[in-house]
Amino acid sequence: MSTALEGVRVLDMTHVQSGPSATQILAWLGADVVKVEALGGDITRKQLRDLPDVDSLYFTMLNCNKRSVTLNMKSAEGKQIFTDMVKQSDVLVENFGPGAVDRMGFTWDLLQELNPGLIYASIKGFGDGPYTHYKAYEVVAQAMGGSMSTTGFEDGPPVATGAQIGDSGTGIHAVAGILAALVQRGQTGKGQRVTVAMQHAVLNLCRVKLRDQQRLGHGPLPEYPNKEFGDSVPRSGNASGGGQPGWAVKCAPGGPDDYIYVIVQPPGWAPISELIGRPELAEDPEWSTPEARLTKLDKMFQLIEEWSVHHSKWDVLAALNAHNIPCGPILSTQELIEDSSLADNDMIVEVDHPQRGSFTTVGCPIKLSDSPVKVETSPLLGQHNEDVYVRELGINRERFAELQKNGVI
Ligand code: CAO
Numbered sequence: 001m002s003t004a005l006e007g008v009r010v011l012d013m014t015h016v017q018s019g020p021s022a023t024q025i026l027a028w029l030g031a032d033v034v035k036v037e038a039l040g041g042d043i044t045r046k047q048l049r050d051l052p053d054v055d056s057l058y059f060t061m062l063n064c065n066k067r068s069v070t071l072n073m074k075s076a077e078g079k080q081i082f083t084d085m086v087k088q089s090d091v092l093v094e095n096f097g098p099g100a101v102d103r104m105g106f107t108w109d110l111l112q113e114l115n116p117g118l119i120y121a122s123i124k125g126f127g128d129g130p131y132t133h134y135k136a137y138e139v140v141a142q143a144m145g146g147s148m149s150t151t152g153f154e155d156g157p158p159v160a161t162g163a164q165i166g167d168s169g170t171g172i173h174a175v176a177g178i179l180a181a182l183v184q185r186g187q188t189g190k191g192q193r194v195t196v197a198m199q200h201a202v203l204n205l206c207r208v209k210l211r212d213q214q215r216l217g218h219g220p221l222p223e224y225p226n227k228e229f230g231d232s233v234p235r236s237g238n239a240s241g242g243g244q245p246g247w248a249v250k251c252a253p254g255g256p257d258d259y260i261y262v263i264v265q266p267p268g269w270a271p272i273s274e275l276i277g278r279p280e281l282a283e284d285p286e287w288s289t290p291e292a293r294l295t296k297l298d299k300m301f302q303l304i305e306e307w308s309v310h311h312s313k314w315d316v317l318a319a320l321n322a323h324n325i326p327c328g329p330i331l332s333t334q335e336l337i338e339d340s341s342l343a344d345n346d347m348i349v350e351v352d353h354p355q356r357g358s359f360t361t362v363g364c365p366i367k368l369s370d371s372p373v374k375v376e377t378s379p380l381l382g383q384h385n386e387d388v389y390v391r392e393l394g395i396n397r398e399r400f401a402e403l404q405k406n407g408v409i
Helices: 018-028 076-087 108-114 138-144 168-188 198-205 207-216 266-275 290-294 297-308 313-321 333-337 340-344 385-392 397-405
Strands: 009-013 032-037 067-070 091-094 119-124 193-197 246-250 259-263 327-329 348-353 357-362
Touching (some): 009 018, 018 032, 018 119, 018 168, 076 108, 091 168, 119 168, 138 198, 168 193, 193 198, 198 207, 246 297, 259 297, 259 313, 290 297, 313 327, 340 348, 385 397
Parallel strands (some): 009 032, 009 091, 032 067, 091 119
Antiparallel strands (some): 246 259, 259 327
């Protein structure tokens, strides 16, 4: 079967997480992704290693289905080879520190001249302005995009979220931009520049918090558990903050992830009252309407917890779902990696790796009926030098050996 991005060639100059997460998705959608690495390789190959002398899971889990070539972009011959590769590519993606590709000598003007159809995507920490030249990592973007100030409890410090919204969240935004540019190129024949800033992507994901910032101008936010409000949206713990109240309540036997997140929609209150052994609350005007409950959400969830604490999160999940009540047990990483339904959905996948044996990774969450994804290993450093340089670029074997000897590849 063909794949959605068959025939699309991506020059992948990404490293660490944000960029690699984007190009991995492109590879899963069928693009031929050639990762161009400095001779020492993407720094993450050696970071957080769990086994000696083999590519780390940090690298293998973000670089599946790609090919790897090494190329010294600071050498004259390296630049020439890169020029030839640009001419044969549809998309160039990079996430170096600001200005790095320009300093290599490849400005957008030059890249367009070399290949007018090229789509050139960059991920940076920030847009134009006072922070343009600043580097950024995941939690920097969470800090400056609105996530940290709104995450955590009101009496504690700002908190980083485990979901990598700054890196992989930005990567997904970059994929959307690249795909849109490919579609537009189909109409115009022209490539274009795609830029995504991590701060902007996180802000986009924090959109509803800016909704609440503006609502705050008209008074306190009643669906927040907070009693006092200042000038900004406060950290609101586990409150959903949305139209339907929710909270994480404790379950048996009381371990760190023995909680379930419960949402109380209006029709859910009667069955919940029944389940928690307080059927009279379904009719009690003090409790029976969403407006009545809104003033005492903490007490409402306390009542639910007095029941849930005697049952496992799995039993509570079944009991609540029997009444169509939205809820979600808090799943630990161990529970997730062992979850057979995720494996059945190809979301937890075993991949053979030439050095590691096999490793477990997270599969592709985007399912296309006519473009199936087979997750394949990340490449070893420079594994595809010969494929790309000799067979595809037509460099003869003698020059190939010279390039190796001279530290160009
Ligand atoms: N050949 C020769 N040199 C190469 C090369 C190659 N193939 N590939 C990269 N390099 C060089 C670059 O030219 C650059 O050198 P100069 O600074 O001399 O121009 C250098 O390697 C890379 O610089 P960097 O600033 O990207 O790397 P860093 O480790 O100092 O910073 C990071 C890392 C992530 C902070 C920075 O890349 C960044 O801000 N990126 C944009 C935002 C981003 O994506 N952050 C998310 C990272 S994931 O958490």
